[in-house]
Amino acid sequence: xxxxxDSGSDFIGRKLEMGQLTAALxxxxxxxxxxxxLAGEPGIGKTRAANELAALADTKGFSVLRGxxxxxxxxxxxxxxxxxxxxxxxxxxxxxxxxxxGPGAADIAEILPELTAKLxxxxxxxxxxxxxxxxxxxxxxxxxxxxxxxxxxxxxxLDDLHWADESSILLLEFLTKEIPGTSLMIVGTFRDGKIxxxxxxxxxxxxxxxxxxxxxxxxxGLSREEVGEFIGSRSGIDVPQSAVNxxxxxxxxxxxxxxxxxxxxxxxxxxxxxxxxxAIPEAVxxxxxxxxxxxxxxxxxxxxxxxxxxxxxxxxxxxQQASEIDEVAFPESLNEPLASRxxxxxxxxxxRYQFSHALIQQAVYQEIPPIKKAQAHAAMAESLExxxxxxxxxxxxxxxxHFAGAQKVLGSDKLVYFPLIVGExxxxxFSHEQAMVHFNNxxxxxxxxxxxxxxxxxxxxxxxxxxxxxxxxxxGLAHENLSRAFEYYASAxxxxxxxxxxxxxxxxxxxxYGLRTGGLVEKxxxxxxADSLDTGRLHAYRGSILGLGQGDFQSARxxxxxxLIVARQEGNSALEIRALxxxxxxxxxxxxxxxxxxxxxxxxxxxxxxSDLRGEVTARYWACLGSFSSGxxxxxxxxxxxxxxxxxxxxxxxxxxxxx
Ligand SMILES: Nc1ncnc2c1ncn2[C@@H]1O[C@H](COP(=O)(O)OP(=O)(O)OP(=O)(O)O)[C@@H](O)[C@H]1O
Ligand SMILES: [Mg+2]
Numbered sequence: 321x322x323x324x325x326d327s328g329s330d331f332i333g334r335k336l337e338m339g340q341l342t343a344a345l346x347x348x349x350x351x352x353x354x355x356x357x358l359a360g361e362p363g364i365g366k367t368r369a370a371n372e373l374a375a376l377a378d379t380k381g382f383s384v385l386r387g388x389x390x391x392x393x394x395x396x397x398x399x400x401x402x403x404x405x406x407x408x409x410x411x412x413x414x415x416x417x418x419x420x421x422g423p424g425a426a427d428i429a430e431i432l433p434e435l436t437a438k439l440x441x442x443x444x445x446x447x448x449x450x451x452x453x454x455x456x457x458x459x460x461x462x463x464x465x466x467x468x469x470x471x472x473x474x475x476x477x478l479d480d481l482h483w484a485d486e487s488s489i490l491l492l493e494f495l496t497k498e499i500p501g502t503s504l505m506i507v508g509t510f511r512d513g514k515i516x517x518x519x520x521x522x523x524x525x526x527x528x529x530x531x532x533x534x535x536x537x538x539x540x541g542l543s544r545e546e547v548g549e550f551i552g553s554r555s556g557i558d559v560p561q562s563a564v565n566x567x568x569x570x571x572x573x574x575x576x577x578x579x580x581x582x583x584x585x586x587x588x589x590x591x592x593x594x595x596x597x598x599a600i601p602e603a604v605x606x607x608x609x610x611x612x613x614x615x616x617x618x619x620x621x622x623x624x625x626x627x628x629x630x631x632x633x634x635x636x637x638x639x640q641q642a643s644e645i646d647e648v649a650f651p652e653s654l655n656e657p658l659a660s661r662x663x664x665x666x667x668x669x670x671x672r673y674q675f676s677h678a679l680i681q682q683a684v685y686q687e688i689p690p691i692k693k694a695q696a697h698a699a700m701a702e703s704l705e706x707x708x709x710x711x712x713x714x715x716x717x718x719x720x721x722h723f724a725g726a727q728k729v730l731g732s733d734k735l736v737y738f739p740l741i742v743g744e745x746x747x748x749x750f751s752h753e754q755a756m757v758h759f760n761n762x763x764x765x766x767x768x769x770x771x772x773x774x775x776x777x778x779x780x781x782x783x784x785x786x787x788x789x790x791x792x793x794x795x796g797l798a799h800e801n802l803s804r805a806f807e808y809y810a811s812a813x814x815x816x817x818x819x820x821x822x823x824x825x826x827x828x829x830x831x832x833y834g835l836r837t838g839g840l841v842e843k844x845x846x847x848x849x850a851d852s853l854d855t856g857r858l859h860a861y862r863g864s865i866l867g868l869g870q871g872d873f874q875s876a877r878x879x880x881x882x883x884l885i886v887a888r889q890e891g892n893s894a895l896e897i898r899a900l901x902x903x904x905x906x907x908x909x910x911x912x913x914x915x916x917x918x919x920x921x922x923x924x925x926x927x928x929x930x931s932d933l934r935g936e937v938t939a940r941y942w943a944c945l946g947s948f949s950s951g952x953x954x955x956x957x958x959x960x961x962x963x964x965x966x967x968x969x970x971x972x973x974x975x976x977x978x979x980x
Contacts, residue, residue, distance in 0.1 A: 330553050331372055332575070333546035334365065337537050341373045344505060344535060345380060348473055353499030353533060357481075357525065359512040360539035362679055363576025366509035369539065370477050373507060377475040382505075383408070383468075388479035389488070391631065391678060395717060397487050397751025398431060400478045401461065405432060408468065414439055420467040424460025431457070431749050452934035454487070454750030454788075458494045465495065466502050473503040480678075481510040485746075486520045486753030486789075493524045500533050512538070520753070541573025550575060554582045576677060583660070584611040608683040612662070618645055619656040623663075627685040628696040628725075632666060632674045640703060641696075690728070697725030701734070716741035720758070727765075736762045736774050743781045752785040759785065776808035780817065784824055810843055818844040819854045822861040841865060853895070856886030860899050867906040876906055897926050897935040904942035908949065917946025937966045 337358075344354040358366040374384045385407050387400030396402065405428065409417060418439060421428060429435040429442050436442050468474060481489065492508065499506070510521060528534040542550060548564040571577035612620055625642045626633050635654075639645075645653050657663045662680060666672040675681035688696065701722035708715040720738035727735050743758035759782035766775050783801035790798060802821050809817040822841060841862050848854040859879040867876025880903050887896035900923035908916035920943030927935035940963040947955040 331368065332550045332553065333542050334369055334372075334539075337369060337539060338372065340535065340537055341369070341507070342376065345373065345377055345382075345475075347533075348382075348475075348503055348505040349380065351501060351503055353469075353502040353504045354535065355496050355499065355506040355508070355528070355531075355533060356535045356537055358507065358509045358537050358539060361574065362511055363574050363677065364539045364541065365575045366511075366539055367479055368575070370479065370507050370509055374475060374477055377473075377505075380473075382473045382475045384475045384477065386477045386479070389481060389483035389485075391480075391483050395485075396431075397485050397746045397749035397754055398491065400481075400484060400488055401491055402432060404476050404478075405461070405464070406434075409435065409438065416471075420471070421460070421464045422467070424456075424463050427453075427457045427460040428464065452932055454490075454752075455933060456931065457750060458491050461491065462495050462498050465504055466498065469502050469504040474505070476504070476506045478506065478508045481508045481521055482519070484521065485751045487749065487751035489520045489524050493527060496528055496531065496534065500531075541571070542568075542575060542578070543573060544568045547571075547573055547578055550578055551582050554579060576679065580608055580611060584608075584614070605679075605683045605686070608680050609687065611660070612684065615656055615660065615662075616653075618649070618653045621645070622653050623657060623684050624688055625696065626663065626673075626675070627681050628688070628693065628700060630721075631678045631681040632672060635671050635673055637700075637703070637707075638673075641700060694726050694728035697722045698729045701726050701730070705734075713741055713745075716745065724761070732765045735765050736778075740774065740777050740781065743778070743785075747781060747785055750788075752788040755785040756782060756789075771804070771808050773808075773812070776805045776812075776817075779808075780805040780821060783821075787824060813847070815844065815847045815854070819848065819857050822858050851886060851889075853886060853890050853892060856883045856890070856892070856895055856899075859883045859886075860895060860902060863899070863902050863906065867902070868909065873906065873910050877903075880906065893926055893930045894932070894935075897923055897930065897932055897939070900926065901935065901938050901942065904939065904946070908942055908945055911949075913946050913949040917943055917950065920946050933966065933969060937963065940966055 341356060344356050347354050358369055360366050374386070377384050385404035387403035389395070389400050409432075412420075417435075418425065421439075425435060425439055426442055426444060429439070430444070465474065465476070478484070478488075478492070481492070484492075492506070496506065525536065529536070544565060547568040548559060548561070551559045551564060551567065567578060567581065571581065612623065615623075621644060622638070622642050626638055629637065629641070639647075639650050642650070642653075661676050663673050664676055666674050675684075685693075701719060704715060704719055704722060705712065708719075712719065716738045719734075720742050723730065723734040723738055739758040739761050743755045743762070746752070746755035746758060759778045762774065762778040763782070766772075766778070769775070779801040783798045783805060786798035786801065787795065802824055806818060806821045809821065822844065841858055845855065845858050845862070848858065860883040863876045863879035863883065865876075866872040866879065880899050883899040884896060884903075887893075887899060900919050904916045904919035904923060906916075907913070907919060920939050923939035924936055924943060927933075927939055940959065944956060944959040944963050947959050
């Protein structure tokens with residue numbers, strides 16, 4: 321968590337690390353963009369070091385933007401980035417914003433709706449398939465930061481990246497590769513013990529370590545001398561060396577632990593005897609609880625309630641939840657934790673507060689007995705549901721979190737409702753990995769129950785998210801989910817959903833699984849009006865199934881031709897590109913290499929015009945194969961190198977190893 325106030329004169333030690341950070345800052349001032357990741361255990365001082373750097377950058381003329389990640393679900397995808405962009409655009413007029421965002425403004429507005437209000441006449445961007453749309457969004461955000469840092473050097477501080485959603489990490493990787501020649505610096509913090517080898521962040525760090533402008537700084541505990549200095553500055557008295565030694569040994573020099581222990585005993589105790597040192601608990605949690613036990617009962621009660629709300633909370637909601645404290649006494653109860661800096665305001669006038677450290681919130685939260693916890697979440701969920709009754713969708717993340725915590729008391733009805741919404745929102749924001757978590761939660765809650773509309777919706781969502789991110793050998797899972805949703809919607813006669821699912825099978829890597837739903841497509845075709853866009857979509861899918869799955873060339877050709885007619889009539893370039901690509905594949909598979917090449921080349925042309933990079937790469941693949949098979953080695957070489965270059969730009973796992 322970042323608070324601007326947590327920087328200043330009581331900053332101890334860290335000479336080496338601050339030296340590295342300052343050197344990186346100076347490099348940025350000479351147009352050599354940098355990224356520094358601050359790693360270390362909880363409470364070691366990552367956020368504090370980042371804040372010190374931010375204060376320094378400010379004096380050097382940088383514009384400093386901050387974003388942080390949440391432990392609990394509820395935050396929208398790309399949240400740390402949204403916060404940075406939001407903070408920045410608030411300070412700009414529409415003209416400068418237009419210059420810095422360029423055509424990418426339409427993509428960014430998709431995830432940041434207030435941009436539409438700021439930039440009049442901003443239309444939606446042309447539709448693309450999810451993976452391609454995510455690429456375009458990343459590209460637009462990157463271009464924006466690059467342009468913005470030309471006006472004024474820029475420092476982005478991204479805190480607690482071990483909690484970041486996977487889209488945020490992918491964007492970090494994307495942007496990092498683009499910053500060498502810019503005046504942009506990124507400082508990220510993360511708890512290194514928290515990320516296992518499977519965590520996307522560790523994969524990204526492994527990727528970035530090869531970049532010359534990437535630095536990883538590991539924060540260790542403060543030295544013995546620094547701990548002495550720290551206690552002195554906090555307690556205001558000289559502490560005997562033996563006490564400092566013991567404290568250093570027990571806390572490993574972790575500033576949060578040292579600070580907590582020192583705050584949990586009085587200066588008199590520190591001065592008079594050393595019992596407090598020998599009684600230092602192994603875990604900081606005990607030190608935190610000891611500190612809290614010095615506060616009044618009503619204050620403790622208030623903190624318990626606040627901890628259920630998360631590491632950040634709205635004051636008005638807290639007041640509503642803390643019904644045992646009357647209105648008059650409430651402000652006073654708040655003074656106590658504020659004065660002892662257990663909580664602090666999150667920004668002037670925002671009405672929002674935060675625990676001064678996530679560990680404090682966790683320690684308090686863990687103290688609540690399970691059933692009380694569930695009751696508190698239930699009360700919170702119901703009150704939020706009432707409060708936001710006109711805008712439930714915007715608050716679905718928070719509601720999903722509290723309903724999940726309230727399952728023991730409220731049952732699982734609402735438990736499945738909100739994650740479905742949050743999952744869809746995550747897909748819209750291209751955070752497929754996060755979407756998978758939400759949809760899987762729904763399926764887990766419905767385990768063993770008969771197939772119904774909720775399960776079908778979760779399977780449809782999960783299948784789409786999996787198609788976008790799973791490696792090729794695991795795509796059978798995506799296919800299974802989409803097929804089962806398809807079967808459910810077909811039996812329920814839900815045409816819109818059937819068409820939507822059939823269209824998902826566009827993903828070329830899914831076409832090989834097409835057989836199973838073939839019969840269902842024929843059924844779906846009977847349900848939609850002839851020559852409609854839906855018919856075109858279904859025929860595109862039918863073309864893949866029959867031509868690529870069953871080897872029925874002529875029927876597939878007929879279907880794809882029908883799709884092409886409808887797509888052109890409707891001016892739907894996404895559908896046209898799809899039908900052209902499937903045609904290229906179909907013709908090549910049937911040894912009609914010249915026709916395959918011709919379809920491939922037309923698809924390339926259309927995809928380039930529509931800025932559809934995925935379509936372009938796929939089409940280039942078939943065009944390559946077409947020239948190769950017709951024996952034109954020179955043309956094949958030329959096509960291959962363009963294909964490889966475009967596949968590199970796409971950064972798609974499925975095309976990485978797919979080069980002919
Ligand atoms: N070098 C330092 N000098 C003085 N105080 C420090 C120093 N480093 C950290 N602190 C204080 O210790 C506490 C914990 O530090 P901080 O919040 O930066 O830890 P963190 O590494 O970000 O932990 P987490 O992983 O939980 O986010 C804060 O109150 C901070 O002000
Ligand atoms: Mg921190």
